[in-house]
Amino acid sequence: MASLCKNCGGNLAFSPKRQALFCNKCGATFKPEDITAEAKELLADVEAPKASDIYGSRGSYDCSIYSCTQCGGDIVINDTEASTICVYCGSPAVVFNRVAKEIRPDGIIPFSVTKDLAQMLIKTHLKKGKFIPSEIKNASLDDIKGIYIPYWIVDCDFHDAVMVKGDVQEGKHKRTTYFAQAGEWTYQNLPCNASLRFNDNIGKKLEPFDYNEARDFDEDYLTGFYSDITDMSPANLRSAVLKRGDDMYREEVIHGLVNATKKSVVNSSPSVRIKEGEEVYLMIPAWFYTFRYKGMPHTILVNGQTGKTVGAMPFDRAKLIALTVAIFIALVFAGLLIFFGPIILLSYLFSPYIVSGFIIAGLTLGGSALRRLKQIRSNMNDTRSGSTFMFAKERQES
Amino acid sequence: MYWLGINFYTVICTVSVLIFAAGIALRVAVSMLDKSNNIGDTEGCFDDYACSFESVAKRYDIGPDSARKFLIEFGDSGFDNDDSKAHAALRMNEDNDIYGELEDVDIPLFKPL
Incomplete structure (x- = not known):
């Protein structure tokens, strides 16, 4: 179910670092376009049985069973998977007939991030x-x-x-x-x-x-x-x-x-x-x-x-609350130090308009913070x- | 005006400053949370994919009935329908419209050989 190395017959897997197919056994690299059709183990004529045929209808889901060509282990593939990895030997497995015959992609952006x-x-x-x-x-x-x-x-x-x-x-x-x-x-x-x-x-x-x-x-x-x-x-x-x-x-x-x-x-x-x-x-x-x-x-x-x-x-909700309270206390403490007691200053200097301004500004800032928090929670969903x-x-x- | 021996106005002033401080504290904390936990929160937008703008109709500051009528008149052109009224209305519209061309998207479409 995977292309084989021309040198040693080992399984080839695409390496994002090398941007080529790499053989883990002998270290050879090949460009995908250099692999000929004869070298691919095509499963065009093999139809995999459904899992329910093998394991019975208890707890079944839509999948097919293939045999790994390296170790013979069962590879379970659902109806939309096109490639996977053998759970027993780690060999790559591609369902060639699914991508060759069913719906063949026009192109692919290969992995470049390893x-x-x-x-x-x-x-x-x-x-x-x-x-x-x-x-x-x-x-x-x-x-x-x-x-x-x-x-x-x-x-x-x-x-x-x-x-x-x-x-x-x-x-x-x-x-x-x-x-x-x-x-x-x-x-x-x-x-x-x-x-x-x-x-x-x-x-x-x-x-x-x-x-x-x-x-x-x-x-x-x-x-x-x-x-x-x-x-x-x-x-x-x-x-x-x-x-x-x-x-x-x-x-x-x-x-x-x-x-x-x-x-x-x-x-x-x-x-x-x-x-x-x-x-x-x-x-x-x-x-x-x-x-x-x-x-x-x-x-x-x-x-x-x-x-x-x-x-x-x-x-961590506790951390968020603790940080908010810490910033709040720091602001109030800074206010106390700078203005020598905001209570004394406020009474003599603040007009009703400034007081309203503080309340509106505070509520606006708090409201926008809560909306942003709601957006963050929505992204978490x-x-x-x-x-x-x-x-x-x-x-x-x- | 006094309440329990305390100047009521002083209480209001103090509360207003505390509300302001609480608003700042919450805003700063949530901004830090956003930077910390909300990773990669951007997605492709209209300008990334839209080009060849054919025609536009805009209406500002109108009532709900006018807006609904606009939607009926200019909505759902039904591209498959050659007699689409919405498509024709948009092309014939002269009020408040701005005709313009958007720049072509600078990403070549991948065409397989």
């Missing part, structure tokens, strides 16, 4: 985090997996109309009013996650990708990594593009309204026409590190091309997404 670098990037971020619990900081990071995620890159014509509600200042009062904006444009190279199992929100945070480094697809790039093929129908793709395009336009319209506050989109009416024949099916690299903290699943991702690290970490966790976890582990 496993060691991904671990170092994650560790650096975790170490810098003052509020990250120490048990997460000190974790070993061994359970990190390189996974190719299927993506559709599309060009499309987009039409959208958005209705926004906001508050405008009129003298001393605020008035609620509406804004509307419509337009037609083209989205170019719009990436859309092509796996229904992978969370869209966290996928968007892995961007941007440099498509200049994309290469024509070759199964050998998958060796040594996990990968999935797309399970999206054309209708799913259209819905995904529509949602992505509409979300971005809504943000653009909101951002453009500078004279209003408390802006929110009330409604929108998007439509899309994907330019047929120009969709590109691309495999995108990402490293996934999964762990559990207080029973909740968490995933940190690293863009396998650029090294961008993504993930909102759980925080994406990192804590069970689907992202299972996307990475439900794979054979070497």
